Structures are given as structure tokens and as C-alpha cells.
Amino acid sequence: MSHLNMAQIQELKDVMEEGFNDLVLTYLQDSDNKFKALKKAINANDCHQVAEVAHSLKGSSANICAEALSALFKKVEDAGRAQELDSVPYTFEKIQEEFTLVKAELQQLK
Amino acid sequence: MDEKPLNILIADDNQSDRMILCAIVRKMGHLVCEAADGNEAIEQYIQQKPDIILLDVIMPNLNGQQAAKAIKALAGEDMVPIIFLTSLQEASDLATCLESGGDDFMSKPYNKIILQAKINAFSRMLKMHNTLQKQRDVIRENNDHMRHEQQVARAVYDNVAHSGCLDLPNIKHLLSPFSIFNGDVLLAARKPSGSIHILLGDFTGHGLPAAIGAMPLAEIFYGMTAKGFLMADILREINLKLKRILPVGYFCCTCMVNLSFRRKELEVWMGGLPDFGLYQQSTGTIERVKSSHLPLGVLSSQAFDAETKVFDFLPGDKFYMWSDGIIEARNADSELFGEDRLFSIFEHKDSDQYFDKIINDVNEFVGESGRDDDTTLLELSMVEESVIGKVDIDLSSGAITGPTNWSMTYTLRDNTLRSFNPLPVMLNILNDVPALRNLSGQLYTLMAELFSNALEHGVLGLSSELKNSAEGFSEYYRLRSDALKVLSDAFVKFEFDLRPTADGGKLTITVEDSGEGFDYSHISPDSDKNIAYCGRGIPLIYSLCDSLTYLEKGNKVKVCLSWQTQFEE
Numbered sequence: 001m002s003h004l005n006m007a008q009i010q011e012l013k014d015v016m017e018e019g020f021n022d023l024v025l026t027y028l029q030d031s032d033n034k035f036k037a038l039k040k041a042i043n044a045n046d047c048h049q050v051a052e053v054a055h056s057l058k059g060s061s062a063n064i065c066a067e068a069l070s071a072l073f074k075k076v077e078d079a080g081r082a083q084e085l086d087s088v089p090y091t092f093e094k095i096q097e098e099f100t101l102v103k104a105e106l107q108q109l110k
Numbered sequence: 111m112d113e114k115p116l117n118i119l120i121a122d123d124n125q126s127d128r129m130i131l132c133a134i135v136r137k138m139g140h141l142v143c144e145a146a147d148g149n150e151a152i153e154q155y156i157q158q159k160p161d162i163i164l165l166d167v168i169m170p171n172l173n174g175q176q177a178a179k180a181i182k183a184l185a186g187e188d189m190v191p192i193i194f195l196t197s198l199q200e201a202s203d204l205a206t207c208l209e210s211g212g213d214d215f216m217s218k219p220y221n222k223i224i225l226q227a228k229i230n231a232f233s234r235m236l237k238m239h240n241t242l243q244k245q246r247d248v249i250r251e252n253n254d255h256m257r258h259e260q261q262v263a264r265a266v267y268d269n270v271a272h273s274g275c276l277d278l279p280n281i282k283h284l285l286s287p288f289s290i291f292n293g294d295v296l297l298a299a300r301k302p303s304g305s306i307h308i309l310l311g312d313f314t315g316h317g318l319p320a321a322i323g324a325m326p327l328a329e330i331f332y333g334m335t336a337k338g339f340l341m342a343d344i345l346r347e348i349n350l351k352l353k354r355i356l357p358v359g360y361f362c363c364t365c366m367v368n369l370s371f372r373r374k375e376l377e378v379w380m381g382g383l384p385d386f387g388l389y390q391q392s393t394g395t396i397e398r399v400k401s402s403h404l405p406l407g408v409l410s411s412q413a414f415d416a417e418t419k420v421f422d423f424l425p426g427d428k429f430y431m432w433s434d435g436i437i438e439a440r441n442a443d444s445e446l447f448g449e450d451r452l453f454s455i456f457e458h459k460d461s462d463q464y465f466d467k468i469i470n471d472v473n474e475f476v477g478e479s480g481r482d483d484d485t486t487l488l489e490l491s492m493v494e495e496s497v498i499g500k501v502d503i504d505l506s507s508g509a510i511t512g513p514t515n516w517s518m519t520y521t522l523r524d525n526t527l528r529s530f531n532p533l534p535v536m537l538n539i540l541n542d543v544p545a546l547r548n549l550s551g552q553l554y555t556l557m558a559e560l561f562s563n564a565l566e567h568g569v570l571g572l573s574s575e576l577k578n579s580a581e582g583f584s585e586y587y588r589l590r591s592d593a594l595k596v597l598s599d600a601f602v603k604f605e606f607d608l609r610p611t612a613d614g615g616k617l618t619i620t621v622e623d624s625g626e627g628f629d630y631s632h633i634s635p636d637s638d639k640n641i642a643y644c645g646r647g648i649p650l651i652y653s654l655c656d657s658l659t660y661l662e663k664g665n666k667v668k669v670c671l672s673w674q675t676q677f678e679e
Binding site: 011016017019022026055060064065 | 127
């Protein structure tokens with residue numbers, strides 16, 4: 001099973017045309033940076049920052065058609081807003097697994 | 111896309127999201143500018159003046175809601191649709207977005223079709239808004255222009271349809287126009303005999319179209335009253351004038367009264383107005399005075415009836431006049447004030463209170479609902495003539511005023527003949543005679559001919575035959591100029607004699623010059639036979655006056671001009 005919504009990906013490719021590769025690259029780079037920021041916030045137990053970064057990643061992942069990944073970020077965002085970060089390290093691990101798979105699929109699409 | 115592309119601002123802190131939005135918007139043919147946070151969004155709004163803004167809610171530094179508030183405040187009357195970009199799900203979050211000035215929202219992941227539909231919808235709205243704004247500005251401009259014009263026109267109007275002697279101590283009045291111009295007109299003037307003429311007119315409609323007819327009406331009213339005309343003559347004249355100038359369906363409901371102090375009578379003519387009230391102190395009762403005529407401006411002169419009613423009017427008696435704006439005043443329930451309410455006011459004992467009580471009762475009745483017509487009210491009381499004093503008639507105009515019996519001699523000698531044109535001075539004096547004012551063009555030509563004959567042929571002895579050829583013409587003017595230089599003991603003398611006649615007046619002008627004269631024995635009183643004497647313009651002079659006579663050796667000519675007095679309109 002694909003980790004991307006392939007019907008949506010097709011639409012996105014139609015919209016972006018030759019800009020699609022740039023978009024993927026930008027998304028991956030941006031996500032890398034935000035991952036670091038998210039990890040830092042989790043370690044610092046900064047609930048507000050956790051929610052903000054997760055919110056941003058949730059949106060951009062949804063836009064890049066990575067629905068499962070987006071759903072995982074939503075869990076983190078919700079936990080941050082609820083100021084209850086206990087489950088977050090576990091979710092974060094799953095996110096890393098999922099992100100690796102998404103990244104691989106995206107790179108294949110280029 | 112056949113429309114002008116829009117400029118769309120995309121504010122989102124997430125670069126990849128921004129890229130997708132930019133691609134969608136550009137594909138629609140629009141222009142894009144970008145911002146990565148709220149502060150940048152405001153900055154871009156100021157610089158780029160985008161038509162539509164796509165604004166992410168959660169952004170670093172300044173969030174979307176704060177940016178939206180600032181931008182809406184900057185936009186003022188301009189419409190800037192803001193579409194919030196959000197993955198927020200809670201209804202309360204969405205409500206906060208709209209409260210901060212958002213017009214719509216759109217959730218992630220972005221859907222191309224939905225975004226395009228939203229942009230198109232706002233584009234249509236923007237177009238409509240701009241059209242409305244432009245139309246509003248045009249309307250505002252036109253309205254300002256029109257008000258200005260009306261105010262200038264009002265100043266002219268006020269000078270013509272002035273209120274005359276409404277400030278006399280035996281008159282109380284109220285005139286409250288519904289707009290700048292008043293369809294009601296209230297005029298008062300004293301006759302040379304001391305009587306007072308009052309006219310209340312209510313033109314069809316209100317505002318400028320209603321007021322414009324008041325100008326000729328006032329001219330006739332004041333002009334003829336000052337000359338001592340009777341009410342019937344004035345009404346006849348006004349009716350004729352209004353009939354001629356007002357469009358079909360427009361007329362003037364009118365009441366005119368003549369208060370005679372000597373006869374202690376009130377003479378009333380009423381056409382098309384509601385019943386008025388005549389209070390008689392001896393009985394303490396109010397009598398209804400009814401209209402018995404059609405309004406002015408309806409009937410032809412032949413059909414017009416100027417018959418008046420005459421009432422005894424003793425000191426303490428009062429006459430009340432009002433326009434239908436009083437009777438038709440409406441309260442909040444659209445009820446009319448009505449004649450019954452109005453006449454019941456006169457059951458009150460103290461007749462000095464009536465005027466104020468009418469105003470108060472009508473105002474109380476109308477309350478907050480406001481007036482929708484011109485309202486006019488007047489109270490005319492009978493007093494001893496000594497209370498209001500002697501009549502002060504303006505003598506500056508009028509056919510029976512002005513100098514009517516005088517003579518004058520005006521002699522121009524040497525130097526003056528050389529360079530001075532006496533015509534304007536003479537014409538000015540003649541224009542003081544009102545009846546001659548209408549003839550001033552004719553008089554000017556007549557005097558110009560007489561003067562050039564006397565100077566050129568008489569004093570200078572030039573022959574008009576020279577003027578038959580082009581060379582002769584210039585020779586003539588050379589001789590004229592030479593001869594003028596050496597004038598001595600020369601004169602041209604004008605003698606004016608003005609006398610009244612049974613039905614008008616007669617002006618005799620005698621012009622004598624210091625020249626040799628000429629043989630006028632062949633000049634026929636039948637003007638057509640004198641064409642040959644073209645040099646002296648005799649046929650022209652004949653055509654302008656009643657008689658022309660040469661006297662003595664031909665250096666003296668006498669012309670007569672008579673007229674019948676016509677009263678000005």
C-alpha cells in the first residue's frame with residue numbers, strides 16, 4: 001500500500017507541472033528542519049512549540065498527499081495542545097518510520 | 111480568462127504550501143505576491159495593493175488574524191476579500207477567523223477546484239463593489255454640484271420672490287420649505303393707497319420645479335401692486351403669465367387679499383385652496399372662507415374670473431391663510447391633521463394665541479415622523495393704519511413713475527465736437543423715462559443719424575456725394591478729419607422736450623447746427639421719395655419717428671416721437 005494518496009498526487013503534478021520536483025525538494029528540506037525543531041521542543045517539554053511545529057508539518061504533509069503522516073502529526077499537535085506529551089515520543093518514532101517511506105516514494109516520483 | 115488578471119497575495123509560513131497555492135493561482139492567470147508571516151503580509155498589502163488575500167492563520171511573528179485586522183483597517187472603504195488558509199477544525203476557531211475580518215476560509219489539503227471557485231466568486235464581488243463605489247462617487251459628486259447650483263439659484267430666487275412687507279406688525283407668518291426651494295410662495299406689499307396686498311400661492315409639487323413659477327408671479331405682484339393696480343388686474347395678469355409658461359398639469363393654488371384700512375374691508379380671491387378662517391372679534395366666531403375659483407394658470411384669459419368676496423374687517427379681526435401642508439401634515443400612523451382639528455383651535459378663547467397654537471398643535475401631531483411637504487401659515491390682523499405707518503413705495507421702477515414732463519438743451523462746441531461722443535449721455539437721460547426704455551435702440555439710431563447730419567453736413571459742410579465711390583469714401587474721411595481740426599465757433603445743439611399726453615407721452619428733439627443749412631424744399635413728407643437724399647439718412651429717420659421737419663435755412667431739424675403707455679408685465 002502506498003504511503004501517498006496517488007490520485008491526489010496526480011492532481012498535484014498537473015498543477016505544479018515542471019515545478020513538482022522543486023516542490024518535493026522544498027518539502028523534504030523544510031520537513032528536515034522542522035523535524036529538528038520538533039525534537040528540540042519535545043525534549044524541552046515545550047507544549048506550545050510542539051503543537052505549532054506539528055501543526056505546520058501536518059498542513060504541509062497533507063498538501064503533499066501524505067495522509068497517514070499528516071494524521072500522525074495531528075496526534076502530536078493535539079497532545080501539545082492538551083499539554084500531555086507522554087505519548088509523543090512513541091508517535092514521533094512512528095513518524096520517523098512513515099517519513100522515511102514517504103520520502104522514498106516521493107523521490108521515486110521525481 | 112478574458113478579464114483583467116487580479117493581484118493575489120499569498121501569506122503562508124510554509125514554503126511548500128505557498129508553492130502549491132502560487133501554482134494554482136498563476137494557472138488561473140492571476141498575478142501573485144508572497145509573504146511568509148503576518149508582518150510581511152501587511153507590508154505586501156501596503157506595497158502591492160492586492161485584490162484578494164489568502165492568509166494562513168498560524169504564522170510566526172504576527173498571526174493571520176492579527177494581520178487581517180490590520181489590513182482591513184488600512185483598506186477602509188476599499189474591499190479586500192481575505193480567505194483564511196487553515197487546517198483548524200473547531201467551529202469556534204473558524205468563527206474567530208471571520209470575526210477578525212476574514213471573508214471565507216479554506217482548509218488544507220488545498221483543493222484546486224474549490225480555491226478557483228472562491229477566487230472567482232470574490233472576483234465577481236470585487237467588480238460589483240467597485241462599480242457600486244464608482245456610481246456612489248458619481249452620485250455624490252452630482253449631488254454636491256446640484257446642491258451648489260440650487261443654492262446659487264436660491265439667492266437669485268430670494269431676490270425676486272422676496273417677502274416684501276411680511277414683517278409688518280399686523281402680520282405673523284411661518285414659511286417652512288421641505289427642500290431648498292419652496293413650492294409655497296408668500297408675498298406682501300403695500301399699494302400706493304396704503305392698502306396691503308397679500309398673496310399665498312401653492313404651486314404643484316415642491317422643490318425647484320414648483321418654485322420657478324414663483325419668480326414671474328412675484329415680479330407681477332410687486333410691480334403691479336406698487337403701481338396701484340387693483341387685485342383683479344394683478345390676478346388676471348398672473349393667471350395669463352402662468353398659463354403661458356407652466357407645463358400642462360402645473361398651476362398655482364392661490365389666495366390673494368386686499369386689506370383696506372380706509373374701508374375697513376378685506377377683499378378675498380381664492381382658487382384651489384382649502385378653506386381659510388376669518389375671525390371676527392365682535393362675535394368671537396370663525397367663518398370659513400371657501401375657494402370659489404380654479405387655481406391660477408389653468409384658465410384662459412377669457413374664461414378667467416377675477417371676482418372677489420368682500421368682508422367687513424374691523425380692528426381685532428384676523429384672517430388666517432395656510433397651505434395644504436398644514437392640513438395634510440401626517441402623524442406616525444399616517445393620519446392627516448385635517449380641517450376639523452385645525453378649525454377646532456379657534457374654539458379657544460384667546461385669539462392672540464391662535465397662530466402659535468396652530469404651529470404647536472401641528473408639530474405635536476406630526477411628532478417624530480417628519481414633514482413631507484412645504485408648510486405655510488399666515489395671520490393677518492386688522493389694526494389702525496397708524497400702527498403700521500405710512501406706505502413707502504419703491505419708485506425705482508414702474509410705468510407711471512419717472513420724469514414725464516421736462517425739457518433740456520445740450521450744446522456741444524468746438525473741442526467737444528471734435529472728440530466727444532454725446533450719444534450715451536443723452537440716451538442715459540432719456541432712459542430715465544420708463545416708457546422710453548423699450549425704445550432705447552430706436553432712440554440711439556435716431557440720435558446718431560441726427561448728430562452725424564448736424565456735424566458732418568451741417569457744421570463741416572461735407573458733401574455726401576463723395577461717399578458714392580471707394581476713393582470718395584476715404585477722401586470724405588480725410589476732409590472730415592481736416593475740417594474737425596480747424597473748427598471755430600461751431601456748435602451742435604440738441605433740445606429735448608418731453609410732455610405727457612392723454613394716453614402716454616411725446617418727445618420732441620430739435621437739432622440745430624452752426625452750418626450753412628441746405629435747400630430742403632424738395633424733401634417730401636412721403637418718405638419713399640427721399641431715397642436720393644441718402645447722405646442725410648432721411649428715409650431712416652422718417653422710419654424711426656412720427657414727423658421730421660426742417661426749419662429755417664436747413665440748419666435746424668425737428669423730430670417728434672410719441673407713445674402710448676403700456677403697463678409692464
